[in-house]
Structures are given as structure tokens and as C-alpha cells.
Amino acid sequence: MARLALPIFLLLSFSLLCCSRPSRTRKAISPRQAGGGEDEDVKSQVERLWQEVNALKEMQALQTVCLRGIKTHKKCYLTIEEPKHYHDANEDCIAQGGTLATPRDLLENNELRDYAKRSAPGSRDVWIGVADIVKEGQYVDVNSLPVSYFNWDRSKKQPTGTKRESCVALSVVAQGKWYDDVCRSLKKYICEIVIP
Template identity: 70%
Template sequence: MGRPGVVFLLVLFTVLTHQGTSLPSRSRKAAPARLTDEDDLKTQISKLWLEVNSLKEMQALQTVCLRGVKAHRKCYLAMEEPKHYHEANEDCIAQGGTLAIPRDLQENSELRDYARRTAPGWREFWIGVTDMVTEGQYVDVNSAPVSFFHWDRAKKQPTGGKRESCVALSLTAQGRWHDQVCRALKKYVCEYLIP
């Protein structure tokens, strides 16, 4: 947290401490008002914490966008260490995103170009598309049906049957998709939605 955030929290603490040390009224009629004041104060604190957390999320997202690339309402961030599909997916989730899911040809092209720039020696990257649950029914990592596909028809993709259930974006095939064995080690790109 930066210096302005620390100053804000100190001011908030001081105000809350000052309000909490005021002497209660001796009249019985004032007691319900005090409860209302306490409830109002609790509500204000809750709202402030929500704002602080929202600001933290936005700051983290801006950091991701600075390290990666912004495209439409998403930020992409390529990961250096190759992993199995499931490990890659878990890593993206742990960082507040998901494996990248291209929703149309433009997103697919931007993802391909970004992957090519960040790791020129690599040929394929995991994306968040799979048919693990039901063969031939592709869903994204959130279990939503996929409506955009960019299969490499020259290689008759998808070809793997039940053995190859995870999808990779191929740089050598100009961003076309290949189904692959999920245990293969590949680099991957995480995506983060921008609110």
C-alpha cells in the first residue's frame, strides 16, 4: 500500500477512535440514537473497506496490464514457466484471472500476437478451452459453452478424441487451435477482465 493509502487509514482510525471515546448521554432517550450512530458508523466502515478492497483490486489489475497487454476489456499476461494444463489453470486462478479465452477472431489474433512477442521460441500456448467433461463439447474454464472456435482444419483439428482434451493456440499455425494431451508442458497466457 502506498503512502496515500497509509495516510488515509491513519485519518480513518483517528476519526473512528475519536468518535468511539465520546461520552454517552445520561438520558435514556439518547440510547437508541447511539445505537443508530454505531450502526451508521459500522455501515460507513463496511463501505470504506469495500472501497479500499476495490482500489486494491484495481491497482493489482493495473499492475498486470502494465506487465502484460491490454486488449478490449481484458489484460493478458504471459507466464514464463511451462506447465501442464491443470497447473496453468490453477496458477491463473491463484493470481485472480483465468487461462485466456479468445471470444472472437480479433481477440484470438491479439492473443496470438502477444504470445509471439513474449515468447518467440515457443510454438503453442494453453488457452482456457477444453472438452474434458463431455467429448466434443467444448467449454471454457468457467464451464460456459464456447461459441467461437479457430481450429486448424489443415491438420484436421480437433483430432485427439478422449486422449486430447485441452486446447492450445498454435503460433506456427497462425493462431489456429490444436487439441492436446493435458499433461503436456506448455507456456500459457492468463487473462484478467477489466471492470
């Protein structure tokens, strides 16, 4: 795709420049006289073409991630089985074009739980994108936006409320309930990539 993009771009640019010259039968009008409209039109067409090429590259990358994971609710989820600390896990998700998965409602939470069971059999829990690192008890997602949906494991008195346990994991064995844990713990994790 990248090999084809540059030649296509050059061909289109050349054809636009070639075809936008005045004919010999008409008197040429300088850009100053015409108000520079044609130059601006060509520039905007070239800019639009570059935007389309970049959008296609982004969609191709998303499709690659989605093929390895699952696609649901305009999101792709991908389980990473190499256990990492919470922050390293989120950095890895960012490098793949997303963030740690953050369930926004019970349906998404259950889908993440079921996907974790299928994609990482034997896993007890996975990191999700919720934490109260900045202010104890104030849970936000990885973009620092307040979280409005919670699925705490109340039978285990979660969240515990200690400053040491600031990162949230989804428990596969406790039917998708959440608990807070030490961010330096090693866990598998699920990345979430939003599909435009």
C-alpha cells in the first residue's frame, strides 16, 4: 500500500498541474489576476488526497489488530498474554494505537470477561483502564476522564481503599468483578482500539 501511495500521489499531482495550465487559444491569466484560486484548489486537492491515504493506512492497521482480537461496539479488543505492570501494559496498548480496555457498561464488561476467558485460558484476571492513582477513591480511565460504570466485587469489600492498590483488574474467575491491586503487579491485559 505504501509503495503504491507515492506513485499514485505523484501521478495525480502531475495530472492536476498538467491539466490546469491555460490553453494556447486563451490568454493566460496570472495567479494574481485570478486571485490564486487555481493554486489553492490544487493545494486543497493534494491535501485531501494525503488525508485519504493516511486514513487508509490507519484503517489497515486497525483491521490487522481487529483480526487478531475481537470487534464489537465500534471497538477492537486484543488480549496480550505477556504479563506486565499496569503502566507498561497501557504503554504497550498506546503503541498499538489504543489504550487499556475500559468497560463503559455491564454489556461491555461481560464481553471483556468472556473474551478474556477465550483468549487467555487459565487467566485469573486482566488489567483494565481504570485507576485512582492521582486522588484516592476518584477513579478515572487512562485518559483521565471520570468513570461512571463500576463492577466492584463487593463480597471481597472492593475497592479496598488503600493507597498502595490504585490500579483496577477485571477478575475472570469472579465473573468479571473488579478489584483494585498494586500497579506493579504483573498481569495480562486487554487493549481497546476505537474504530472511527
